[in-house]
Amino acid sequence: MKIFVDSANLVEIEEALRRGFPAGITTNPSLMSKEDRTDFKLHIKRIIKLCERYDRRIPLSVEVFTADPKAMVKQATEFVAEFGEYEGLNVKVPIGWDELAVIRELKTRGIRVNCTCCMSFNQAIMASAAGADFVSLFYGRIRDIGYDARSVVESVHRVFKERSVPSEIIVGSIRHICDINDAFMAGADIVTVPPQFFRQMVSHPKTDEAENQFLNDFKKWSPPVRRAGAVTERFARAHVVRSVASSRALPTIFGNYSVRSGIFMFEADNGRKLWHYKSSQRTGGN
Numbered sequence: 001m002k003i004f005v006d007s008a009n010l011v012e013i014e015e016a017l018r019r020g021f022p023a024g025i026t027t028n029p030s031l032m033s034k035e036d037r038t039d040f041k042l043h044i045k046r047i048i049k050l051c052e053r054y055d056r057r058i059p060l061s062v063e064v065f066t067a068d069p070k071a072m073v074k075q076a077t078e079f080v081a082e083f084g085e086y087e088g089l090n091v092k093v094p095i096g097w098d099e100l101a102v103i104r105e106l107k108t109r110g111i112r113v114n115c116t117c118c119m120s121f122n123q124a125i126m127a128s129a130a131g132a133d134f135v136s137l138f139y140g141r142i143r144d145i146g147y148d149a150r151s152v153v154e155s156v157h158r159v160f161k162e163r164s165v166p167s168e169i170i171v172g173s174i175r176h177i178c179d180i181n182d183a184f185m186a187g188a189d190i191v192t193v194p195p196q197f198f199r200q201m202v203s204h205p206k207t208d209e210a211e212n213q214f215l216n217d218f219k220k221w222s223p224p225v226r227r228a229g230a231v232t233e234r235f236a237r238a239h240v241v242r243s244v245a246s247s248r249a250l251p252t253i254f255g256n257y258s259v260r261s262g263i264f265m266f267e268a269d270n271g272r273k274l275w276h277y278k279s280s281q282r283t284g285g286n
């Protein structure tokens, strides 16, 4: 069960890589088109550099951007020439009659293939039979036309498992957070997730409630942290009581405290005077 990042955005990809969870990255021409216009190859190389910087040589799908099968093979060969040093590279080829020949050709050249845009059981079976390493099923788009995306994923998973088909099922086209859960429950090996869902995947109001309660309970119980900043009157009085002989000398604490050269300094309003105290003794005033 693996999570891929469905994005071509460098910031989003890096944010995910920093958190260690991505097992792969999928791009497509539409995702590329959302980025600042630049040289396509340069952009892919930047993604590769990010993966290397985080020491994650994970699968990276780069999609052909032509409908002509011959040109697809040419582009795939160019991708390998440009990015082939990166061992995670795989070329995304859409499913189709002529495209099956493209998949076959790329496989004979030792190029890993992600067969994309699959919407049905039959397409997935054909893609894997032609040798695709990954078969991408488009969850949201299958549902757009009224089909049950979950049952498509379930059927493909069942057959791949029963027949020991080596292709991995990627579920993409995620539109809701529940699509991710459904796809995994249906047997997806991989779900490629648009980054806007990642935060949501780790958030829960009861988690926030529990965490806040733990922090607040601990704060009330533990001794105050000695660092520069604003103090509550209760906090400051507790220290001043210890630092002067008579509690009657206690000023009304209203201000800040700070630590300078190891001296714990309070600012206090005592009549018009400001007093400074060390943590254990009075050190001066004006």
Ligand code: E4P
Binding pocket: 006, 026, 027, 028, 030, 116, 136, 138, 140, 141, 171, 172, 173, 174, 192
């Ligand atoms: C991933 O590999 C696909 O290209 C992507 O998930 C498609 O998503 P969309 O249907 O939102 O375009």
